[in-house]
Amino acid sequence: MPVLIRFDTPARLPEPEADRDAWSKRMGAVVARLADEFDQFFDPTATDPGPDALTPAITWTAFPALLLQGATSQEQRWATADASRSRQDEYCEWGVERDGDGVVTRVTFTCETPEYFEHLAERDPDRLLALYAELVGPQVRLEDLVVGGVYRRDNVHNRSTEGRPAHLIQRNNNLTAALRLAAEATVLRRSADGRPVTSPQELTRCGGLGEPLRNSDPQIASAVNDAAAQGAEISLADPLGLYIHRFLVGGMETPDGADPASFWTVERGTPGHVLRASYAVPAERGYRVGDVRADGRPIRFGAQLADRVSVRLTALVRPADHRPVRLPCVG
């Protein structure tokens, strides 16, 4: 695997050449800074990953694990997750559309990080507006998105759990945070009594690596830390990004026996790098998402589908011979 020439856009989205370089510089600055800061985090545009480099996928469920702990019932946790984007903290957020009867007609999931939209706002506001029109609707105006020359991530068209989201807005759901988490997780830790800290929740708390009870943070931290313990160097694979990994249909039933997987549509990205997807029943079928059943229950919440969506981040592991020293906990 040769040295990377530049960081590509998320899912290798089409991009004018000059803007493509600008995106690479934006992310390259973040990666280079982290590589300077952490011995076992490397910059693939500066260091050859080598022929033996591995690209392990780290995946987790989109439904927020934090809400499982406080749940009283299935309906309670689904309703809570559907109520606010700020609760959707697993690098995946969704919006729900309903018809006049309140029945679910479409659920749209996005894993697209805000950094790319900030890049568009800086480089090409017209393209930003066109993209919003495509993703959210034609009612969007540029002045709703960019205020005082600054792009508003949680603008009026991208803060609701109803309708169509544009990109991630939860405060931890961004690419810079994912990169920093991966870099910080390369540091090995030991407990106060000298025992190696390796289990996901304990490692996350010990290393100050995010929220121990989320799905994503402990999973990323644990995978990176295990590779670092083997002496390897770690980065994230290009194209940098969080991606929708899979949609599971086990236990789903449609009124007419149609394959429930056939209603899942990738809207943005490629099959290997899905940024956005939605679940909707084609009009000619004559029924709605709310008429589809999952585990015997009609789909009344987007979160019922979030239980079945997984999110992926792909690490880049460069075999090396570091002999890291375990450090005390910071968290």
Added chain:
Amino acid sequence: MGSPVMDTTCAAFRRLPADALRPDAVHRFVVGEDTRLRVLDRDEAAAELGDPFATLLLLRGVFPRTAGEVLEALDRESPAGDPLRDGFFFLLGEGSQIALTPETGSVARRLRFLVARGVGAQGADVLLSAFSPDEGDVELMAWDRRSGGFNYYQTVGTSSAWVFAGNSRHALRDPTQGKGPFESHLSGTFVMKELRFPWLHWHSKAAPILPSVLSQDPALVGHPWVTGDNPQGADVCEIEVAKPGIERWARHRFDRMLADGGRIDDPARILRQVLGTPSVNIVSSQTESRDTAPGRPVDLPQTFFVDSEGLTEVLGLLPPPPFSVDGELYLTALATAGARVTDGAGFVQPGDTHFAFAVPERAFEDQVVLRQAVRVGLLTRRLAACLLMTDFPNPVFSDRRAALLAHVPPTATVADGAGDFSERMAGSITAAAPNTPEGSPEREFAARWARGEDLSPLDDELRAYYTAVGARLRTQDGVDAYVRLAESRRARVRTMPISETPLLFVTTDVPRAPREMRADATVTEV
């Protein structure tokens, strides 16, 4: 062929003498029905076996020896695009979360694979379990597309002989129920011991089995079953394989009853899954034991305290609040109990299992039967609620609730989602109640039944109980008592076939004794 086999457990297959098996042949050994192993000729095999593993491989003379060879053969014999060529690899092991150190290198982690092929909305068509891709002793189950139910197969050692061990329907009737594979597959369906986040012993997003642990087995390093996307997490197994597979068999079972004029010859077989505890799943806190500390809450599974799956998710009664205990109280209770993790062969680690407070809960396969019994009209919501509320503080292993099985009418008929079974059963219990001692389960049932169709008073009872549990969880005495109660329930599980290693649960010094929870949330020895 060979001598009669007297062993009726699932271990009978491991004891089959190698010379009794004919290579490249299908054998039949349905324990309880067959007293000895016999070879099925092609016509017999074709008449009995309608699953894709048989029709694509065995009946065409393809006899793989290892799990890996089974998959290669399915790839080769299935048409392009057939779901049988795609699938998932899962990894589990009761010692899989014990970090690899020089001191733990010899722990038997019992790492093993589950492979699912032909996965769709109804689960997998072929499932196989093996300790290694390249070893024999393969256990396989495949959905019979002709007659329904799973067909169970087994190989012995590296022989190319395959043994048909029965179909799901054999699990439900004499003389085969509870024998052979149905000793652990009690209702004839797929068993995944943990069917709830965070899946203590499975590779999962919450507790990945780290590559450093896998590196113990040189054959697995870099193997496709454990590289790239694999192994998949337990969440995928639960959603895509286990739950739909269990539902598939239960629905088939009940639909057959409906097709048979709605006549149910042995309703007690169904009610045992509602009132008894024939099987369990394992559930735990979502908190890692190592992350437990004073001042930090340890969440406890709701289903330890109440059957919230049945009472709330199926019947719509009041949901329990989240239960948790302060880490200091929990750690003190563990120390008092002498809690440690041990493999029984020299490895001892003080403290609890990877995720805290692993305990049994009512099995998902039994919950599904409850839902199906309500769906077809065998059980009305009122009867189901009054049955499950009997001794509700003890969601598993309740002798009081199981005592109501004595009142199950011998037959039942349902039509259009209704029948008179519920009234007859309730009538039998309420008629018997006056002649039973004070506090009997019959009297308890009858008191609730007398309130009629309005189930809201049941919510009041649950609310009072939840409040009492919450109060007890704030005291050291209360937490100590719940740790002892948990140990009593674990002891019951240790006598069940699903308990294959001491690493399944924590080990403690709590004296062995049956214990019960009471409605005031106190624990008593019985």
